[in-house]
Amino acid sequence: MSITGIKGMNDxxxxxxxxxxxxxxxxxxxxxxxxxxxxxxxxxxxxxxxxRSIGETTDIVxxxxxxxxxxxxxxxxxxxxxxxxxxxxxxxxxxxxxxxxSKLYYMGPMFRYERPQKGRYRQFHQIGAEVIGQDDPRxxxxxxxxxxxxxxxxxxxxxxLQLNSLGxxxxxxxxxxxxxxxxxxxxxxxxxxxxxxxxxxPLRVLDCKAAGCKEATATAPSVLDNLCTECEEHFHKxxxxxxxxxxxxxxxxxxxxxxxxxTKTTFEMVTTALGAxxxxxxxxRYDGLIQELGGPALPGIGFAMGVERxxxxxxxxxxxxxxxxxxxxxxxxxxxxxxFVILNRLQHQGIYAEMDFSGKSLKAQMRLANKLDSVYSxxxxxxxxxxxxxxxxxxxxxTEMNIELHTLAASITAxxxxxxx
Ligand code: HAM
Numbered sequence: 001m002s003i004t005g006i007k008g009m010n011d012x013x014x015x016x017x018x019x020x021x022x023x024x025x026x027x028x029x030x031x032x033x034x035x036x037x038x039x040x041x042x043x044x045x046x047x048x049x050x051x052r053s054i055g056e057t058t059d060i061v062x063x064x065x066x067x068x069x070x071x072x073x074x075x076x077x078x079x080x081x082x083x084x085x086x087x088x089x090x091x092x093x094x095x096x097x098x099x100x101x102s103k104l105y106y107m108g109p110m111f112r113y114e115r116p117q118k119g120r121y122r123q124f125h126q127i128g129a130e131v132i133g134q135d136d137p138r139x140x141x142x143x144x145x146x147x148x149x150x151x152x153x154x155x156x157x158x159x160x161l162q163l164n165s166l167g168x169x170x171x172x173x174x175x176x177x178x179x180x181x182x183x184x185x186x187x188x189x190x191x192x193x194x195x196x197x198x199x200x201x202p203l204r205v206l207d208c209k210a211a212g213c214k215e216a217t218a219t220a221p222s223v224l225d226n227l228c229t230e231c232e233e234h235f236h237k238x239x240x241x242x243x244x245x246x247x248x249x250x251x252x253x254x255x256x257x258x259x260x261x262x263t264k265t266t267f268e269m270v271t272t273a274l275g276a277x278x279x280x281x282x283x284x285r286y287d288g289l290i291q292e293l294g295g296p297a298l299p300g301i302g303f304a305m306g307v308e309r310x311x312x313x314x315x316x317x318x319x320x321x322x323x324x325x326x327x328x329x330x331x332x333x334x335x336x337x338x339x340f341v342i343l344n345r346l347q348h349q350g351i352y353a354e355m356d357f358s359g360k361s362l363k364a365q366m367r368l369a370n371k372l373d374s375v376y377s378x379x380x381x382x383x384x385x386x387x388x389x390x391x392x393x394x395x396x397x398x399t400e401m402n403i404e405l406h407t408l409a410a411s412i413t414a415x416x417x418x419x420x421x
Pocket of ligand 1: 080081082083084112114119120121122123124125126128129130258259279280281282283284285301302303304305306307308309
């Protein structure tokens with residue numbers, strides 16, 4: 001029996017790659033205009049990095065991490081997200097001493113042992129961005145403006161930005177206590193998961209999809225009514241700046257995040273088009289994380305987008321993998337050899353050219369040219385080689401143009417320019 005891939009881990013096949021490359025290229029282009037630099041960190045880290053940053057009582061750390069003991073007896077984990085590794089690297093390499101390294105972006109695979117379904121996988125990909133060292137609410141608004149700009153640029157419009165504040169070390173403990181008190185009186189109505197976690201991670205109960213939990217928490221105290229003055233002011237200013245930048249958003253005081261490092265502003269870009277997996281991007285502030293990981297007391301804010309979910313929302317019909325610009329059909333042995341050399345020359349000149357090496361008949365070679373969707377083709381035989389001319393055929397309508405063989409590259413380039421114009 002042949003070996004198949006691992007459940008929840010997908011191949012990204014050539015016919016799907018155009019969408020991925022388009023999203024990555026748009027992200028790079030947009031992030032660069034906002035001053036972000038790319039960072040690449042390993043896919044495995046010490047387990048402790050994630051348990052300390054994401055939080056021991058979160059679903060990710062409790063249930064979803066791919067954790068192994070390596071041959072050196074170290075506990076290592078396939079990264080379930082990108083923020084903690086990027087902060088680890090930022091601290092380790094003292095990037096805070098470099099003027100140009102405070103806005104970082106990354107793209108790559110993440111791993112969570114979740115139950116796979118549409119839009120939820122065990123290996124998935126994120127494109128993320130982080131800003132370190134600035135707590136000005138204008139930064140929060142600018143990060144969200146960039147995120148929103150990205151969605152517009154790639155043509156994904158059926159999303160809405162949900163905004164909340166989760167407070168800080170000064171106000172969240174009080175809110176947590178208030179919420180636990182509220183939940184204690186309604187324990188019977190909560191699902192088993194929430195009964196277990198209401199005292200360790202009470203905010204998660206607000207986010208539970210179980211009908212009983214939703215009903216029981218309908219009148220729960222709002223985090224936004226329990227912010228300290230500083231958090232309240234910050235949240236107010238973020239909204240003011242979002243309005244100034246004309247970034248649409250909705251306040252959602254029940255939006256909590258599945259990672260513990262957040263403070264103040266949190267957000268999710270959600271869609272109704274993907275069923276239960278409604279978050280296409282998410283993030284927020286994490287003003288205590290860098291210090292918690294042993295670095296200086298610097299604030300941070302960022303987001304990550306789920307690339308598989310973006311691909312599902314993308315209008316892909318205009319995105320095409322590159323097709324050959326020229327197909328060379330060769331007739332006879334001498335033409336085969338000449339074609340082989342010409343093909344290589346064209347490729348050196350930046351022209352995407354193809355030919356057949358399996359000795360197909362002329363008819364079969366032309367069928368292949370059609371299948372590959374080649375824009376132009378030529379048929380090269382002894383006659384063409386002797387005359388030094390060849391007929392350049394436009395595959396879409398069969399129109400032909402006689403050209404000198406030694407001008408092939410220039411003629412194709414000119415013809416392709418004409419196609420684009
Ligand atoms: P997160 O909400 O855990 O945040 O993940 C961000 C996004 O990754 C989600 O909104 C979703 O689109 C995608 N995603 C998460 N899990 C899966 C999965 N199993 N399958 C497919 N897509 C998934 C973080 O990871 C934070 N590090 C974001 C952040 C950056 N916060 C600050 N900076």
